Amino acid sequence: MTLDLWPAPHALAPVEVVVSLPGSKSLTNRALLLASIADGPxxxxxxxxxxxxxxxxxALxxxxxxxDTSGTDWAVTPGPFTRDAQVDCGLAGTVMRFVPPVAALSSGSVSFDGDPHMRTRPIGEVLGALRGLGAVIADDGRGALPFTVCGTGALRGGTVTLDASASSQFISALLLAGARYEQGVDVRHVGKPVPSLPHIDMTVAMLREHGVEVDDADANRWAVAPGTVRAVDHVIEPDLSNAAPFLALAAVSGGTVRVRDWPAETTQAGDALRDILQRMGCVVVLDAEGLTVTGPEQLEGIDIDLHDVGELTPAVAALCAVAASPSHLRGVGHIRHHETDRLAALAAELGGLGAAVTEHPDGLSFAPASLHGGVFHTYGDHRMAHAGVIVGAALGADETVEVENIATTSKTFPDFAGFWSGLFPSGD
Known part of the structure; x- marks a missing residue:
């Protein structure tokens, strides 16, 4: 089979650009789902x-x-949810996990499936929790796609205990629909720490904007009171995690990249890039113009726990691979269950380009090394593609990283390849 390979451009001089990024996937999908169960358009x-x-x-x-997705602003008019339906999850964890708790409100049978890899991603905890709240789900005991939510038009709700150490989405999924359950929902987590807590904070903040009462005063417990989900218009922030490769471009080229409209306050995990890049030697300034990052003469390694911001690991790992001092990324064992096993994939692909990388159960270690060109496989994972283009930008003109299936970046950034190429002077 012939691979679809894309030669990543080189940053042969400091890159000086200002970019405007597409909106946040996490905010958009939460806003769409809440709009679909609200009390009006x-x-x-x-x-x-x-x-x-x-x-x-x-799915909704x-x-x-x-x-109505025809324009820049998407209009949503809620249900009723009364018919049988089929939901394509693709490779979207938010669709696979957030929609079933809403489907439990339907009076129809709603079947779920997705791309082949999605059948390996964890969903059993959510399905088990929904059963505990009164839902009927047919999955032949797999705890995985495909499955069917056999709706009865309502859900009892109540208290449920689950282990969300594999994904914060397990918690968010139940909270987002919980106000529409007869008894609301009281979610208790048991197990290792929940990863990516900023995403749960995002869910709670958005629920409160819709007038939903949420009690998150106690650790590992989130309670949503039953009631109306008020219709609210949301203005979507730029996707700050998608800023990672662009800000990394400043870091590896010694240039300056400004991302417009960076929010002064946000629940997005990508905001952690400010601290990470500063610790690696960059100059970072947040002001009314946006977030501006200027790269150093020499990029320094970092020792950091990324447990709460695991989605940033591929981009940070790429920076660590080209840094001048050792790095250790910890606390991200849960990203083995993302679009691919990201730790194994990063170790294999960065190692294949010459990086001195060691894979650990919950992270990666790097020692300084001279990298070379080669093929960088993405495993259908947009964040892996981001890592590949960052390393490609850092290499000299005689070494090229060929990124396989760059089109996978359309998951969160349409025409990423064209946009990225346009940042480089005269065709490189």
Whole structure:
């Protein structure tokens, strides 16, 4: 089989650019879902148009909502959810995990499936929790795709205990729909620490914007009171995690990159890039113009726990691979269950380019090394593609990184390849 290889451009001089990024996938999909169960029509302003968000819009439309994605701002009119439906999850974890708790409110049978790899991603804890809240789910005991939520038009709700150490989405999934359950929902986590807590904070903040009462005062417990989900228009922030490769471009080229409209306050995990890049030697300034990062003469390694911001690991790992001092990334064993086993994939692909990388159960270690060109496989994972283009930019003109399936970046950033190429002077 012939691979679809894309030669990543080289940053042969400091890159000086200002970029405007598409909206946040995490915010867009939460906003769409809450709009679909609200008490009236609403609009998602500046919605991200990407594969994941279109899959979410398609899923909610299949249930019975009307989602108009024809313009920049997406209009949503809620249900009713009264018909049988089929939901394509693609590779979108938010669709696979967030939509079933809403489907449990339907009076129809809603079947779920997705791309082949999605059948290996964890969903059993959510399905088990929904059963504990009164839902009927047929999955032949797999705890994985494909499965069917056999709706009865309502859900009892109540208290449920689960282990969300594999994904914070398990918690968010139940909270987002919980206000529409007869008894609300009281979610208790048991097990290792929940990863990516900023994403749960994002869910709670958005629920409160919709007038939903949420009690998160106690550790590892989130309670949503039953009640109305008020219709609210959301203005979507830029996707700060998608800023990682662009800000990394400043770091590896010694240039300056400004991302417009960076929020002064946000629940997005990508905001951690400010601290990470500063610790690696960059100059970082947040002001009314946006976030501006200027790269150093020599990029320093970092020892950091990325447990709460695991989605940043591929981009940070790429920076560590080209840094002048050792690095250790910890606390991210859960990203083995993302679009691919990201730790194994990063170790294999960065190692294949000459990086001195050691894989650990929950992270990666790097020693300084001279990298060379080669093929960088993405495993259908947009964050892996980001890592590949960062390393490609850092190499000299005689060494090229060929990124396999760069189109996978459409998951959260349409035409990423064209946008990225346009940042480099005269065709490179």
């Amino acid at each position: 609403s609009t998602v302003v500046r919605a991200l148009r990407s594969r994941d968000t279109l899959l979410m819009a398609g 439309s299949a249930l019975g909502s009307t989602v």
